[in-house]
Amino acid sequence: MAGQSLIGDYIDRLGARLDGPRAAKADLLAEARNSLDDAASTYRDAGFPETTAQARAVAEFGPLSLIADEYQEELAVAQGARTMRALLAAMLVVHLLFMGRWPTSPSWVPVLASVVNYAWVVVAVLGVLALVGGPRLRRCQRSGRSFGRLAGSFSTGALTACVVLQGALITATAYFNLGLLLSPAILATLGFGLVVMVRLVGMTRRCFTVSAAA
Amino acid sequence: MKSDALRGHLDALLLATLDGRELHGYAIIEALQLRSGGALDLPTGTVYPALRRLERGGFVRSEWSTVSGRQRRTYKLTPSGERELANQRTAWREFTVAIEGVLGSGPWPAKA
Numbered sequence: 001m002a003g004q005s006l007i008g009d010y011i012d013r014l015g016a017r018l019d020g021p022r023a024a025k026a027d028l029l030a031e032a033r034n035s036l037d038d039a040a041s042t043y044r045d046a047g048f049p050e051t052t053a054q055a056r057a058v059a060e061f062g063p064l065s066l067i068a069d070e071y072q073e074e075l076a077v078a079q080g081a082r083t084m085r086a087l088l089a090a091m092l093v094v095h096l097l098f099m100g101r102w103p104t105s106p107s108w109v110p111v112l113a114s115v116v117n118y119a120w121v122v123v124a125v126l127g128v129l130a131l132v133g134g135p136r137l138r139r140c141q142r143s144g145r146s147f148g149r150l151a152g153s154f155s156t157g158a159l160t161a162c163v164v165l166q167g168a169l170i171t172a173t174a175y176f177n178l179g180l181l182l183s184p185a186i187l188a189t190l191g192f193g194l195v196v197m198v199r200l201v202g203m204t205r206r207c208f209t210v211s212a213a214a
Numbered sequence: 215m216k217s218d219a220l221r222g223h224l225d226a227l228l229l230a231t232l233d234g235r236e237l238h239g240y241a242i243i244e245a246l247q248l249r250s251g252g253a254l255d256l257p258t259g260t261v262y263p264a265l266r267r268l269e270r271g272g273f274v275r276s277e278w279s280t281v282s283g284r285q286r287r288t289y290k291l292t293p294s295g296e297r298e299l300a301n302q303r304t305a306w307r308e309f310t311v312a313i314e315g316v317l318g319s320g321p322w323p324a325k326a
Contacts, residue, residue: 031239031262031287038240039258062257070263077270144267 006054017068019213020075072214073144080151152207226302238286
């Protein structure tokens with residue numbers, strides 16, 4: 001039916017303009033579709049033909065550019081929260097995998113390992129605060145894109161700290177105990193850490209692109 | 215009423231619409247239009263991001279549920295949303311009293 005395609009076309013064009021996590025986008029579009037169907041149904045019940053009913057529903061819903069811009073705000077929040085959750089989970093797993101594996105001499109290596117441990121605790125606490133409290137900040141409530149950029153910036157800082165601090169420990173281990181570094185367990189952990197790092201860098205980058213989209 | 219003028223009050227209007235009840239998005243839009251006698255004219259699509267924004271702020275809670283045989287996301291106020299609505303109502307009353315005092319057609323009070 002020709003009338004059916006008006007709402008379908010609108011939803012398709014809205015979906016094409018939006019960029020963000022698939023589940024969050026599908027959720028927003030499903031709700032938009034329901035609303036348009038409800039509005040069209042109301043007009044049909046009032047005696048309007050199908051095409052007119054759907055055309056009115058679409059017109060009422062709003063211009064595509066305005067609606068896409070507002071929906072994109074929510075997708076920026078979803079991307080930011082997803083990245084923060086992944087970052088915190090990955091930090092915990094990688095930290096547990098590396099814990100207690102570093103050389104015990106020279107004496108500054110265990111000290112550096114302790115500094116790394118404390119740094120992760122600080123980053124984890126800040127990360128949980130940002131994840132829970134960030135979306136409620138007045139600025140982030142007004143603009144979901146602000147939360148997306150906040151999450152991206154936090155993740156950038158945490159990943160940079162990870163590269164610097166873990167890199168220092170890995171370098172020290174390579175220098176003082178190469179055999180330990182080349183053990184299958186450490187190599188497997190490093191490989192896993194690298195894969196996680198690449199994935200997190202991609203998600204962090206998406207925070208900024210999703211926050212700038214539409 | 216122009217949608218630009220409404221946007222600054224949209225969050226409070228949505229909280230008021232959800233006061234004491236749970237509604238899905240389109241029912242909220244219908245309630246807004248009914249209560250305003252059709253004077254509130256804003257793109258209905260902007261209501262959904264506003265509802266998500268309120269949810270982000272902890273003022274409303276939402277869930278998918280079956281309403282009239284269809285899956286819909288329904289919204290209701292949280293205790294924090296109820297407090298925010300009370301604050302918004304108080305602020306609005308103070309604002310209208312102050313504006314009415316100046317714009318209203320009554321006599322100006324005598325100088326003290």
